[in-house]
Structure formats: structure tokens, C-alpha cells
């Protein structure tokens with residue numbers, strides 16, 4: 086069966102505006118039960134890489150103009166500077182053999198496309214006609230900041246103390262954009278979930294308050310990558326395995342704060358099993374199978390359209406048409422899981 090590995094993506098260290106050194110971040114990742122982390126400092130590409138204390142540490146860069154169009158660049162060779170036109174750095178990332186994800190693309194924008202009203206400095210992807218290689222569909226910190234109510238100290242304290250209650254699910258607009266990008270191509274446009282961990286420290290109260298320590302973040306939005314083979318013990322081989330999986334959409338995005346046990350989701354064609362991001366041919370016994378320890382509310386999305394809703398622990402969904410299928414799942418009414426698309430060819 087497949088090998089699953091858990092990772093956190095989109096992390097800031099002291100090299101940009103995060104407060105943690107690599108050593109502390111690795112320690113937090115280990116105690117959160119992760120296998121890999123991807124550090125993406127703003128406009129920096131010089132994090133140390135390797136296997137530290139059993140955690141695979143991969144460097145990326147968040148190419149970050151001041152007010153918009155942040156881009157998580159992975160698999161590049163050297164630092165890329167921000168530009169006014171994001172198309173320039175989207176192309177530069179590809180020219181270096183890398184790939185990238187539009188970060189928090191609808192930050193600060195509500196479901197009706199209006200600006201949210203709080204003091205958080207919002208940084209959306211402004212021109213949705215400029216196509217990234219992939220989309221960060223869920224950004225835990227950004228999701229929290231979008232729902233932040235800072236009209237007075239009591240509301241602010243509530244949002245800080247009950248952070249998991251006010252953090253909801255990916256923006257509908259972002260999911261629609263991701264589906265649209267997928268509908269425009271035969272290939273998979275992959276998605277990731279980011280934590281955007283900074284562990285920011287505030288000193289204006291009696292004692293310093295750390296907003297979202299790394300460990301807290303690492304127990305939330307997680308990328309579960311699916312591999313055919315075990316992760317190599319050679320760092321550079323393993324790095325390629327992880328990045329290839331993310332580029333191909335072989336990952337499921339799960340908020341582990343909502344549900345720790347990760348359901349098994351695959352497509353079955355005859356004797357063969359496929360995980361998300363993989364492709365198979367249409368056949369008469371093709372189906373999507375799901376096994377979960379807990380009862381889930383499931384949504385099947387076909388070429389961007391919601392086609393089926395059901396509740397249970399095991400599911401066997403026949404597939405009768407070519408196209409892209411993806412799964413969303415909720416636990417106790419809270420969305421917590423998004424697969425990348427499964428590709429079925431006619």
C-alpha cells in the first residue's frame with residue numbers, strides 16, 4: 086500500500102519575519118509528529134537543508150512583494166527577487182526548473198468578493214488571469230487573520246484563545262479558482278495547504294505573548310504526501326520524492342486539529358490502486374474508495390461541480406465519466422480534508 090508522510094509547508098524563520106531558529110522549528114516539527122517541513126522565508130533562499138533529528142528540512146522561498154502576489158517557490162536553484170508583475174517571477178521559477186504556488190490568494194477578501202474589515206494587512210493574488218503552477222488553497226494563519234475580530238480587547242482575546250474555533254476552511258473563491266485552473270488543462274494543477282507559521286512575539290503585555298507557536302501551527306493544516314516507495318535516507322533523493330509528489334498533486338491537505346486520524350482515500354481500477362494526482366483509464370469497475378475510523382461527511386467534486394454528498398465511514402463511489410475528481414470531507418460539521426484531483430482519462 087502507499088506510504089504516507091506528513092509535512093508542514095510555508096514556514097518563516099529568523100531569516101525573515103519568523104521568530105524561530107531552524108533548531109527550534111525542527112524540534113516543534115518533531116513533537117507535532119511531522120516527517121518533513123518546507124521553510125519559505127520572504128525573499129530569502131538560504132535556509133540550511135538536510136535531515137535534522139529525523140526531520141527532512143527543505144528550503145523554498147516566499148517571493149514577497151510588499152502588498153500582493155506572494156509566491157511559494159520550490160525546487161529553485163537561487164533566490165528570486167520580487168517584481169511588480171508576478172508573471173515575471175512565475176516564469177523565473179519555471180526557468181530554474183522549479184514550481185510555485187500562489188500563497189493566500191484571496192486573503193482579506195470575503196466569499197462575496199468584498200474586502201474584510203480588520204486591521205490585518207491583507208496580501209491577495211490580485212490578477213487571477215496570471216496562472217501560477219499551483220495554489221495554496223488553505224493558509225491556516227491567513228484563515229485565522231481573515232476571521233479576526235479586533236474591534237476591542239475582549240473580542241481580540243477571544244480570537245486568540247479560541248483560535249481553532251474562528252479558523253474555518255479554505256475560501257470558496259480560492260477553491261473555485263483552483264477548479265477553474267484545473268478545468269483549463271488536462272494536467273493536474275496541484276494544491277497545497279500552508280501554515281504560514283511565524284511564531285510572532287508581542288511584548289506589549291505584562292509578559293511576552295507568542296501568537297501561534299510553531300508546534301501549534303504544525304498540528305493544524307498538514308500536507309500528507311503519498312508515495313509508492315519509502316522516503317529515501319539520502320536527503321537529496323528524498324527531497325526530489327517530496328517535491329515531485331507536491332508538483333504532481335500526490336498530497337491530501339488535512340487539518341489535524343479537527344481530526345487526527347487520516348482517512349485512506351484512493352481510486353481502484355481492477356487490481357490497481359491510485360492515489361490523488363495520479364491518472365487512470367475509465368473502466369467499468371472504476372471507483373473511489375474511502376475508509377475512515379470516524380464518521381465523515383463527504384463531498385465529491387467532479388470538474389469543479391459538487392456532484393455527491395454522503396455520510397459514513399466507508400465509501401465506494403463508482404466512476405463513470407472521464408475528468409477530474411476530488412474529495413472534500415468534514416468531521417462533526419467542520420471541513421478538514423481536501424484531496425488533490427484524481428485524473429480519469431476516457
Ligand SMILES: [Zn+2]
Pocket residue numbers: 147149155188189208
Ligand atoms: Zn505571504
Ligand SMILES: [Zn+2]
Pocket residue numbers: 095097147281
Ligand atoms: Zn508567509
